[in-house]
Amino acid sequence: MSNHGHLWLPFTQMAAFSFEERTFVRGEGCELIDARGRRLFDAISSVWTTIHGHGHPHIVEAIARQAAKLDHATALGAANPPAVALAERLGALTGLECAFFSGDGASAVEAALKIALQYWRNVGQPARTRFAHLTHAYHGDTAAAMSVSDIALFKERFAPLLFETLPYEALPETLERHDLAAVIVEPRVQAAAGMLIVPEDAYAPLRVARNRPLVIVDEIATGFGRTGPMFAFTALGLEPDLVCLGKGITGGTLALSATLAREYIYAAFLGEHREGRHLFHGHSYAANPIACAGALASLEVFDREHTLAHVAELDLALQPLMERVREHALVREVRRIGLMCAIELRAQEIDAGAAVSPAWRIADELYRRGQFTRPLGDAIQLVPPPAAARTELESFTYALLDALDAVLGSA
Ligand SMILES: Cc1ncc(COP(=O)(O)O)c(C=O)c1O
Known part of the structure; x- marks a missing residue:
């Protein structure tokens, strides 16, 4: 395979990319196996998607069964049983009764912003058109999601597509x-910004805001147990009007996202067809039955395998491990909530060598030690699948300490 192949990867400098070095051909449990047969612990849950490990038999079987029965049927004017069942299940889990399905996380955010705009129009307040978001926010790479994001690196090339927001x-x-139409927030931790932990009092004004503007909680990175509870917003006392889910919703197997809404939002979209109150938004693969069946199976695995109890055990196990990492001379700080950890390096003390950056040098060293991660700025991330074994977290930690020692020794 050449560097000038046909495949174009996201957030990847293809001129420096090696297909031979970085092609994954199999996934087993919490490991990825590359084309050279090397086994790697998936220390970032394939960017915060994998929950029960790769190829979990219960989910694989549910997907295969559904694919044989009904692979896809449009959701534009038609329902399907897995989507109906999943909407009900998510409603029971979150308290937000209605689910609108899309594909990726950014699509769920776009849908939430458009639902908010059309909601205010439908209830006779069309002047409510503006949005506010947290400092350092990240909500995805599509135009409106970028507009309500606050990481310059991801936005600066695309200014002509963006709208202005109000200061949080x-x-x-x-x-x-x-x-003001809506305020959108990530609950507790801002993953893309480097697992930044948001002080709880930042959310205080929103506790009284319900339906005054709308409050949108983006659980795309934090949902499905990564911070400890199933959803992070429940630990903040927020009662959001809209919640965005994605990534782990299918256990990390298929592209699916959801914008959940409270019933009074949904009710504002009801009326005679000619009134045009219904939601003017949707995608070809919305509510795909295979993805919804995968999501239902993933939720069953949560119950069968007591996944959240296991997350609580891993949370405890990580405490002393991350303490040891924190003490290393090349580590500036460790930020962590539940299974979302960022190890901020003293980057100026690390020679990047041939790597893109100091953090990439450490990530490359980790790859050689069987650990797959991807830096966020100057931070190494550890966001293990909730199904990871305690021993896998120990191995990651020892590999990281060893990689840091090797780099320190070579300075
Ligand atoms: C909080 C948050 N929202 C939205 C997104 C966008 O999701 P996707 O990459 O599936 O479009 C991400 C992706 O990392 C995210 O972390």
């Missing part, structure tokens, strides 16, 4: 504005 720091005053 001005809350609670901003909440009083009659042009």
Whole structure:
């Protein structure tokens, strides 16, 4: 395979990319197996998607069964049983009764923003058109999701596509504005910004805001147990009007996302067809039956394997492991909530060598030690699948300490 192949990868400099070095051909449990037969612990859950490990038999079987029965049928004006069942199950889990399905996380965010806009129009407040978001926010790479994000690196090339937002720091005053449609927040941790931990009091103004503008919680990275509870917003006392889910929703097997809404939002879209109150938004593969069947099977595995209890055990196990990492001379700080960890390096003390950056040098060293991760700026991330074994977290930690020692020794 050449560097100038036909496949174009996201967030990847293809001129420096080696298909031989980085092609995964199999997944087994929490490991990925590359084309050279090397086994790697998937220390980032394939960017926060994998939950029960790769190729979990219960999910694989559910997907295969559904594919043989009904692979796809449009959701534009037609329902299917797995989508109906999943909407009900997510409603029971979150308290938000209605589910609108899309594909990727950014699509769920786009849908949430458009639902908010059309909601205010439908209830006779069309002036509510503006959005506010947290500092350092990240909600995805499509145009509206980028607009409500705050990481310059991801936005700066695309300014002509973006709209202006209102400052979150001005809350609670901003909440009083009659042009504010919604406030969107990541709960507790901002993953893409480097697992930044949001102080709990940042959410305080939103606890009283329900339906005044709408409050949108983006659980795409944090949902399905990664911070400890099934959903992070439940630990914050928030009662969001809309919740976005993605990534782990299918256990990390298929592209599916959901925008959950409270019943009063949904009700504002009901009326005679000619009134045009129904939601003017949707995608070809919305509510795909195979993906919904995979998601239902993943939720069954949560119950059968007591996944959240296992997450609590891993959370405890990580405490002393991350303490040891924190003490290393090349580590500036460790940020962690549940299974979402960022190890911020003293990057200026690490020679990047031939690597893209100091953190990439460490990530490359980790790859050689059977650990697959991807830096976030100057931080190494550890976001293991909730199904990971305690011993896998120990192996990652020892490999990281060894990689850091090797780099320190070579300085
Ligand atoms: C909080 C959050 N929202 C939205 C997204 C976008 O999801 P996707 O990459 O599936 O479009 C991400 C992706 O990392 C995310 O972390």
